[in-house]
Amino acid sequence: MSVSSPPRPKVVRTRGGLSLRVDTRAVLVVVALLALAAAAAVALIGTGDFPMSPAEVVRTLTGGGTPAQEFIVQDLRLPRVLVGLLVGASLGLAGAVFQSVSRNPLGSPDVIGFGQGSAAGALVVIILFHGDPFAVAAGAVAGGIVTGIAVYLLAWKKGVHGYRLVLVGIGAAAVLTGVRDYLMTRADLVDATRSMVWMVGSLNGRGWGQVWPLLCVAAVLFPVVIGRGRALRMLEMGDDAAYALGVRAERVRIVVMGAAVLLTAAATAAAGPVGFVALAAPQLARRLTRAPGPNLPASACMGAVLLITADWVSQRLFGADQLPVGAVTGMLGGCYLLWLLFTERKAGRI
Secondary structure: OOOOOOOOOEEEEEEEEEEEEEHHHHHHHHHHHHHHHHHHHHHHHHOOOOOOHHHOOOOOHHHOOOOOHHHHHHHHHHHHHHHHHHHHHHHHHHHHHHHHHHHOOOOOOOOOOHHHHHHHHHHHHHHOOOOOHHHHHHHHHHHHHHHHHHHHHHOOOOOOOOHHHHHHHHHHHHHHHHHHHHHHHHHHHHHHHHOOOOOOOOOHHHHHHHHHHHHHHHHHHHHHHOOHHHHHHHHOOOOOHHHOOOOHHHHHHHHHHHHHHHHHHHHHHOOOOOOOOHHHHHHHHHHHHHHOOOOHHHHHHHHHHHOOOOOHHHHHHHHHOOHHHHHHHHHHHHHHHHHHHHHHHOOOOO
């Protein structure tokens, strides 16, 4: 029985002589994921103590709702959904970068320490300085950046290579978890409760104050990362092959890793440390597209779908504000990680 090969990318040529390779399946997957994210967003906006049908949600979004519906959608629910979409897309894109750079399916920000670094920075501000939400967000970003620099320098040895980056990151995650636990022992009851709520990862109470900074970060960093998708694909073949194809490997690696660290830190600052989205989204996207390389747009869209769907599931099963979305992604992601380890071991790769 013959085995069908994956479809070849189509080549599109412009009148000016420019040729572009278009993977039809990957494009269709991205379009389907965008449609699914939009549908999940509409369903999530309509979910809550004041339920709304999808038609009512769409009518309200286009300016045809009642004043009560306008307030509920525009002021209460739409910002939360937008934060969820942006956080999920940022984590999915960051996870794709780290898995591509490390050439390891475990190369995820929440596995190799960057999420823990942001969490530790936020807890320092909460427990030691009793900061307001803006200061907590700034602490999360600073913690993520410092952790990223430290892991990169510790993993450096004539360049940064896959397993060394993962091992150093896992060690950093263990150290930062210990720091986090120590800070919790120093906290009073109020700060400890506030810290625990923040560390679970949640979209509850998110408003336009979280949307605009995250949107600005995404608007700047998404093009930076996606524009280097071809270079990342070359890096997956090894530095020597990348250099032979004209890719400045270390420069590309620094740029995309720096952007991924900032995306992870910004997402963590906005919603707390939401686990496993960055781990699962790139791999699910690759399985859907069946295309080599990091699949950056598909990974970002998959991350948005996963986070919004998880938040919708938590609200439908437990009610609004009862179960934070980070608990749902943590439970599902833990099962996915066990399955991934089993399949990788069965394939002889670990």
